[in-house]
Amino acid sequence: MKFCPNCEVKLKKGDSGLQCPKCNYVEKKETNQTKKTIQEHESQFNVLAENETVQALPTIKIECEKCGNDEAVWWMLQTRSADEPTTQFYRCSKCRYTWRNYA
Numbered sequence: 001m002k003f004c005p006n007c008e009v010k011l012k013k014g015d016s017g018l019q020c021p022k023c024n025y026v027e028k029k030e031t032n033q034t035k036k037t038i039q040e041h042e043s044q045f046n047v048l049a050e051n052e053t054v055q056a057l058p059t060i061k062i063e064c065e066k067c068g069n070d071e072a073v074w075w076m077l078q079t080r081s082a083d084e085p086t087t088q089f090y091r092c093s094k095c096r097y098t099w100r101n102y103a
C-alpha cells in the first residue's frame with residue numbers, strides 16, 4: 001500500500017501508475033527490469049568468442065600431419081620484421097594442431 005507524499009492519501013491505480021485522488025500526484029510504475037541476465041550472457045559470449053575465433057576463419061582441404069584430418073582453417077600473419085614475407089598458418093579443425101606454411 002502506497003500513500004501520497006503530499007497529502008498522505010491512499011494512492012489509487014490509474015492509467016499511468018498509482019495516483020492520488022486528492023492532488024493528482026502520480027507515482028510512475030517502477031521499471032526494475034534487471035539487465036543482469038543479459039550481461040552474464042554477453043560476458044559468456046565474449047569468453048567463447050575469444051577462444052573460438054578460429055570458427056570464423058576460412059577452411060582449406062589440407063591433411064593434418066597429427067591426426068590425418070583433411071580440413072584445416074587458415075589465416076595469414078605478417079611477422080614483426082617487414083623483410084619477412086607473410087606467413088600462412090593452418091589449424092586442424094579436428095585436433096587443433098597448428099602449423100605454418102613456409103612455401
Ligand SMILES: [Zn+2]
Pocket residue numbers: 004005006007008009020021022023024025
Ligand atoms: Zn495527494
Ligand SMILES: [Zn+2]
Pocket residue numbers: 064065066067068069092093094095096097
Ligand atoms: Zn589434426
